[in-house]
Amino acid sequence: MTPAYELLQLSDTHIFANRDEVREGVDTYQCFIATLEHALANSTPDVVLLTGDLAEDYSRAAYLRIRGLLEEIGRPIYCLPGNHDHLGRMIETLSRTPFHFLETIRLGPWVIPMLSTWDGDRGGGRLGEEELHRLRDELEASDADHALVCLHHCPIDVGSAWLDAVGLDDGAELLDLVREFPQVRSVLCGHIHQELDTIVNGVRLIGTPSTCYQFQPGSERFTLDDKPSGYRVLRLFADGSIETRVGRVAD
Numbered sequence: 551m552t553p554a555y556e557l558l559q560l561s562d563t564h565i566f567a568n569r570d571e572v573r574e575g576v577d578t579y580q581c582f583i584a585t586l587e588h589a590l591a592n593s594t595p596d597v598v599l600l601t602g603d604l605a606e607d608y609s610r611a612a613y614l615r616i617r618g619l620l621e622e623i624g625r626p627i628y629c630l631p632g633n634h635d636h637l638g639r640m641i642e643t644l645s646r647t648p649f650h651f652l653e654t655i656r657l658g659p660w661v662i663p664m665l666s667t668w669d670g671d672r673g674g675g676r677l678g679e680e681e682l683h684r685l686r687d688e689l690e691a692s693d694a695d696h697a698l699v700c701l702h703h704c705p706i707d708v709g710s711a712w713l714d715a716v717g718l719d720d721g722a723e724l725l726d727l728v729r730e731f732p733q734v735r736s737v738l739c740g741h742i743h744q745e746l747d748t749i750v751n752g753v754r755l756i757g758t759p760s761t762c763y764q765f766q767p768g769s770e771r772f773t774l775d776d777k778p779s780g781y782r783v784l785r786l787f788a789d790g791s792i793e794t795r796v797g798r799v800a801d
C-alpha cells in the first residue's frame with residue numbers, strides 16, 4: 551500500500567547559543583547538522599516534527615540557529631516544547647511559516663495533535679487539565695479517521711530509575727483518555743534519548759533517539775549510550791497503520 555504521508559521526527563537537539571559549547575562530550579550543533587543531512591538523504595518527509603528539548607541553554611540564539619538550519623528545507627515544521635525549552639523564545643523564533651508551534655496537524659485522514667508537557671525546567675513534565683481537555687476536545691471534534699498524539703515526555707516508565715523520576719506526572723491520565731478514542735493509533739514522544747516501540751494496555755507508544763547524545767536503556771543512574779545520533783521516520787497509511795524506523799547517522 552502507498553503510504554499516505556511520511557513524517558520525520560527530530561528530537562532533543564539540545565543546541566547552545568555558543569557554537570563551541572558541548573554537552574556530554576558531544577557537539578550538539580554538528581550532530582544536528584549531520585543528523586538532518588542523513589535523515590533528508592534517507593527519507594522524503596511531508597512534515598517535520600520537532601519534539602522538544604531544542605535549546606539546551608534557553609537562549610534565543612540557539613533557536614535562531616535551529617531556525618537557520620531548518621527554514622530552507624522546504625517542509626512545514628511542527629514544534630512542541632520540552633523541559634529544556636524556553637516557551638517565550640521558542641514562540642518568538644519558531645512559530646512563523648514554515649514553523650508551527652503547538653498547532654494540530656491535519657494530513658488527509660490523519661489528525662496529529664501536538665501537546666505541551668512543559669512544566670518549568672524541573673526535568674519532569676505535566677500536561678495538566680487544560681492540555682488534557684484540549685486533546686479531548688480536538689479528538690471529539692475531528693472527523694479524521696486516525697490520530698497520532700505527539701508530546702515531549704514519555705507517558706510510561708521506561709525502566710531507568712533516574713529517567714523515570716523526570717517523567718510525565720499525568721501519563722496515566724493521558725493513556726486513560728487515549729483509550730476512549732480508538733482512532734488514536736499511537737502516542738509519539740521524545741525526552742528519553744533512546745528507541746521505544748511498545749504497546750501498553752492497547753496503546754502503542756513510540757519514543758525516539760536524540761539527534762545528539764543517547765541514554766543507556768535500563769540504567770539506574772544517568773548513563774550514556776554509545777549509539778550514534780538518531781531520528782525517526784513514520785509512514786502513515788490510509789488504513790490507520792503506521793510503519794516506522796529509526797535512522798542513525800552511522801548507518
Ligand SMILES: [Fe+2]
Nearest residue numbers: 562603741743
Ligand atoms: Fe532531552
